[in-house]
Structure formats: C-alpha cells, structure tokens
Amino acid sequence: MKFIKKSVRLAPKVSLILLDWSVRESFHLLHYLSKQEVDRDLFEVIIVEYYSRVSDAIRNFEDQVDSWLLLEMPDDCYYHKHLMYNAGIIAAIGDICVICDSDAMVKPTFIRSIIAEFEKHSNLVLHIDQFRNSRKDLYPFSYPEFSEVTGRGCINNQQGKTKGILDDDDPVHTRNYGACMCARREDLIAIGGADEHIDYLGHICGPYEMTFRLINYGRIESWHQSEFMYHTWHPGQAGVNNYLAPHDGRHIAAAAIESLTERKVYPKVENKFIRELRVSEERIHTWNSDYEIACGCPEGWKVSKQSMKVDKNRTANVPRSWCGYIIERDVEDYQAYPLIENSNIFSGRQRLNVISADSYCDLQREIIKSLPFAMKGMLPVACVLILIARGFGFLFGRAYGKLSSVL
Amino acid sequence: MWGEFWYESKYRLAGFIGLIVSLSLLRNSVAPNKKVVVVVDRWDEAIMLSVFGLLKLLVEHRVLFIAKSASLLTYELFDEIGVYFVTTKSVYLRYYPSLLQANKDMRLLII
Numbered sequence: 001m002k003f004i005k006k007s008v009r010l011a012p013k014v015s016l017i018l019l020d021w022s023v024r025e026s027f028h029l030l031h032y033l034s035k036q037e038v039d040r041d042l043f044e045v046i047i048v049e050y051y052s053r054v055s056d057a058i059r060n061f062e063d064q065v066d067s068w069l070l071l072e073m074p075d076d077c078y079y080h081k082h083l084m085y086n087a088g089i090i091a092a093i094g095d096i097c098v099i100c101d102s103d104a105m106v107k108p109t110f111i112r113s114i115i116a117e118f119e120k121h122s123n124l125v126l127h128i129d130q131f132r133n134s135r136k137d138l139y140p141f142s143y144p145e146f147s148e149v150t151g152r153g154c155i156n157n158q159q160g161k162t163k164g165i166l167d168d169d170d171p172v173h174t175r176n177y178g179a180c181m182c183a184r185r186e187d188l189i190a191i192g193g194a195d196e197h198i199d200y201l202g203h204i205c206g207p208y209e210m211t212f213r214l215i216n217y218g219r220i221e222s223w224h225q226s227e228f229m230y231h232t233w234h235p236g237q238a239g240v241n242n243y244l245a246p247h248d249g250r251h252i253a254a255a256a257i258e259s260l261t262e263r264k265v266y267p268k269v270e271n272k273f274i275r276e277l278r279v280s281e282e283r284i285h286t287w288n289s290d291y292e293i294a295c296g297c298p299e300g301w302k303v304s305k306q307s308m309k310v311d312k313n314r315t316a317n318v319p320r321s322w323c324g325y326i327i328e329r330d331v332e333d334y335q336a337y338p339l340i341e342n343s344n345i346f347s348g349r350q351r352l353n354v355i356s357a358d359s360y361c362d363l364q365r366e367i368i369k370s371l372p373f374a375m376k377g378m379l380p381v382a383c384v385l386i387l388i389a390r391g392f393g394f395l396f397g398r399a400y401g402k403l404s405s406v407l
Numbered sequence: 408m409w410g411e412f413w414y415e416s417k418y419r420l421a422g423f424i425g426l427i428v429s430l431s432l433l434r435n436s437v438a439p440n441k442k443v444v445v446v447v448d449r450w451d452e453a454i455m456l457s458v459f460g461l462l463k464l465l466v467e468h469r470v471l472f473i474a475k476s477a478s479l480l481t482y483e484l485f486d487e488i489g490v491y492f493v494t495t496k497s498v499y500l501r502y503y504p505s506l507l508q509a510n511k512d513m514r515l516l517i518i
Contacts, residue, residue: 168475168476168477168504169474169475169476169501169502170501171504172500172501172503173501215507221504247414247418248415248418248496248497248500249411249412249413249414249415249416249417249418249419250411250415252500254418257496257500258496260499260500260503261496261499261500261510261517262517263510263511321425321518322421322425323421323424323425323428324424324425324426324427324428324429324432324518325428338429338432339425339429339516339518340429340432340433340436340516342516343491343513343516344491344513344514345433345436345437345441345443345491345493345516346433346436346437347436347437347438347441352432352436371428371431372431372464374462374464375427375428375431375464378458378459378462378464379424379427382423382427382455382458382459383420383423383424385451385455386420386423386449386451386452386455387416387420389449389451390412390416390419390449390451391412394412398408
C-alpha cells in the first residue's frame with residue numbers, strides 16, 4: 001500500500017471517496033468538484049486505486065485530489081470495491097463520507113446540498129440519483145452541458161427528475177443505488193464498514209449493501225429530490241465482461257438482500273482496521289502498517305478468465321436458504337432446519353426435524369423426500385406455469401416497449 | 408437480456424418454492440389466535456397459492472396481492488395484533504420501505 005498524496009485539510013465536513021481499479025478513463029467528476037459553490041476546505045477528495053496504476057486521468061486534476069492511495073493488490077487478484085470503500089472510510093477525515101461515481105457530472109450545488117441535508121437530519125443515509133444518457137457520440141467525454149445529458153438520449157428523465165425518484169413501487173431497481181451514497185463516518189464504522197465477503201467480488205456490489213445495514217442500525221434512507229448526478233455512456237458500463245457474484249437477476253447482490261431481510265447490522269467479513277476503529281475510542285487511523293485484507297485469503301479473490309467463475313468451496317460455508325430451509329455446513333456434514341422456526345408465527349408446540357446429510361446434494365434430496373407426496377407432484381407443475389406466465393409477460397413488455405418507442 | 412430474465416426467474420421461483428414449503432410446514436404450527444397473510448406481487452403466484460390453498464396443502468391464509476406500494480399502507484389488517492405476514496425476498500426488496508416496520512416488529516417472515 002502506498003500514499004501518493006495525503007490530505008492536509010484540517011477539518012473538512014465531507015470526504016469524497018472515489019475508486020479505480022486500473023480501468024477508469026476519465027475522472028471528470030474532479031473537474032466539477034473544482035466548480036463547487038462551497039469553500040474548498042469544507043470537503044476533501046480521496047482516490048483509492050486497487051492495483052498500482054498511477055492514472056494519467058487523475059494527474060490532469062491532481063490539484064483537486066487530497067489523498068491518493070494505491071492499495072497495490074496483486075494483478076491476479078480480482079477487484080473488490082468494498083475493500084476500497086473501507087480504505088476510503090479509514091483514510092477519511094470528514095464527518096460525512098460520500099461514495100460516488102468518479103465519471104459523472106455534478107452541479108456546483110452538489111456538496112452544499114449534501115451538507116444541508118445532514119444539517120437538517122443527522123441520522124440519515126442519503127442517496128443521490130443519476131440521469132443516464134445512452135448517446136455514444138458523447139464518448140469520449142467532452143464536457144457537455146447538463147441539459148444535453150438530460151435531453152436526447154437520456155433514458156430516465158421524467159419532468160426534470162429521474163424516473164427512479166418518482167417511482168415508489170420498485171425503487172431498488174429503478175434508482176441507481178451505486179451512484180452516490182452519503183453517510184456519517186461514525187455510522188459507517190459503527191456497522192463495521194463495507195462487507196468484504198467474496199459474495200461482493202467484482203461487479204455485483206455497491207454502497208447499498210451498507211445502506212441496508214444502516215437501515216437495520218436505525219438510520220433513515222433518504223433520496224435527494226432536487227440534486228442529481230449526470231452520467232454519459234462509456235464502453236464497459238453495466239458490468240459487461242465482469243465477474244458477477246450471486247444476484248437477484250437485476251444486479252442487486254443476493255448477500256445484500258439477505259442482510260436487509262435478516263436485519264443484519266454487521267458485515268459477514270469485517271475489515272480488521274475498521275473493527276479496530278469500531279472498538280476503540282480513537283476514530284482516526286494511523287497508517288503504520290500495510291493495509292490488510294480482512295478475510296486473509298486474497299487467493300480466493302481470483303476469477304478464471306475463461307469461465308468467469310470463482311472457487312465455489314470458498315463460499316460454501318455460509319448458511320443459505322433453500323426450499324424453505326436454512327442450510328448450514330457443520331464440520332462433518334450439512335444440516336437444514338425450516339426457516340419458519342426463526343419466526344414468531346411458528347408456535348413451537350412441536351419442533352420440526354432437523355435434516356442432515358453428508359453432502360449438499362444429499363441434503364437437497366432429503367429435503368425433497370420430506371415433502372408431502374401431493375406437494376412433490378404439484379410444485380414442478382406450478383413452477384412451469386409461473387415460468388410460462390413470466391415468459392409471456394417479458395415478451396409482451398418488450399413488444400410494448402418497442403411499439404411505444406416507434407410511436 | 409434473456410440471460411437476466413432466466414436468472415431473475417430462477418431467483419423468484421426459488422423464493423416461491425420456499426414460500427410454498429414454509430406455508431406447508433406451518434400447517435400444524437400456527438396458534439389459533441394468529442392469522443397468516445401472504446404478500447405477493449404477481450398474479451400468477453397469487454393464483455398458484457390459491458390452488459395450493461384449495462387443495463388444503465398449506466396453512467390457512469389470506470393472499471394479499473399488491474401491485475403498488477400505496478395499497479400496502481391502506482391494507483386494513485396491517486396494524487392488527489395477531490396478524491403475521493409471509494413474503495419472499497423479491498417482494499420484500501421491492502416494498503421494503505412499507506414493510507420495514509412489520510419486519511422490525513417480527514411480524515413478517517421473509518422466505
């Protein structure tokens with residue numbers, strides 16, 4: 001780990017954490033940060049590079065960068081953004097940490113709006129949504145006007161606001177949870193920082209994982225209604241050719257959903273230095289040792305370039321739910337118990353049987369065997385019918401979308 | 408596009424199967440003073456639940472089909488004591504701002 005630059009700001013209110021894993025072509029956010037209305041001493045900019053590249057794109061705006069940190073991870077170690085979030089949180093001096101896209105545009109009111117929101121409500125986790133433009137002629141980035149990004153080619157502009165902000169029915173999938181997340185540094189440390197579990201390796205990850213745990217910690221999720229970020233198209237967006245960890249089919253990490261539903265506050269794998277900060281009174285970390293990977297097994301963070309897969313054994317020791325059962329791996333065997341036993345609905349008059357087997361596949365077989373006969377016959381039929389209904393819905397949705405775009 | 412549709416369908420179906428199995432296991436394990444309401448957001452899943460219910464394979468329950476989060480807030484049983492909600496992770500993720508309190512009160516079982 002190496003610092004190219006260390007912040008000398010005395011008491012910034014906001015720490016912006018920007019990430020790179022030797023892929024970013026443009027850091028134009030830094031240009032827009034130089035145009036902010038607030039005093040420059042009110043915020044600091046921290047760049048965290050996963051590998052060892054000293055990016056020329058950053059060099060162009062070096063005067064705007066306060067801390068520049070290279071994690072110097074081995075080249076064959078796949079990128080894990082949550083490790084970078086934690087490095088940024090540890091290096092931050094400001095009260096409010098902002099994790100956001102470094103290749104987006106922001107208006108001069110951006111920092112002032114964030115500070116104002118936290119002055120109004122102290123127990124917030126604030127998100128700022130993003131207008132996205134799909135026009136390829138805006139690449140390479142050439143500093144378009146804001147109106148150009150929200151105009152022709154914008155995929156989510158609805159009466160001057162993003163579609164996601166106006167949508168209350170499926171906000172997780174219509175809003176951009178990864179665009180910009182702001183939370184108090186104290187709160188982020190209190191929940192153990194970002195989860196460094198292997199289930200967040202690669203593209204399926206994001207600060208929303210911390211948002212979900214902050215909600216469970218008692219913080220209120222809020223979306224800014226008038227401040228936005230502005231993003232133009234570039235190659236490789238949306239995780240093309242990246243390793244994808246388990247997700248819900250719409251790129252929300254399955255592990256993050258589990259944290260939300262199970263009311264978890266702490267991460268599965270906590271960063272060692274974040275834990276030190278959490279348990280100690282001192283909140284500023286002194287960088288006297290090399291940055292350490294909390295899980296201690298960077299070998300596991302390797303992805304086969306041919307199959308885009310990781311070693312499954314490294315994720316198999318985590319409890320998983322399957323077919324209404326929680327599955328746990330013991331030292332010698334696998335055990336499953338019904339999920340309903342965790343709930344208040346279950347009266348507990350009679351404890352349901354725990355099923356155990358030597359292997360995961362055997363356990364799945366045993367669970368199926370334990371189902372009533374009629375259920376075993378009906379379930380596959382129901383699943384096929386639901387799948388057919390979903391397929392028709394999907395085709396109809398696509399046809400309707402194409403028709404409305406033609407009209 | 409189809410890959411994502413397939414991945415999402417698998418995730419949702421896994422939730423639905425878990426829901427059916429859990430409701431089946433609950434048949435003899437719910438106290439008489441408790442009501443079970445199953446929250447779904449797709450009509451095909453609601454129909455299948457009703458079919459399983461008619462065949463007496465599941466615990467006695469009501470199906471609450473929600474297409475908009477506003478309908479959850481106006482649901483009359485929502486604040487009633489002794490009413491427990493069961494839903495899948497997909498539905499919870501979609502409506503978690505409205506269902507958060509029920510989850511905190513431990514009146515919600517998420518499969």
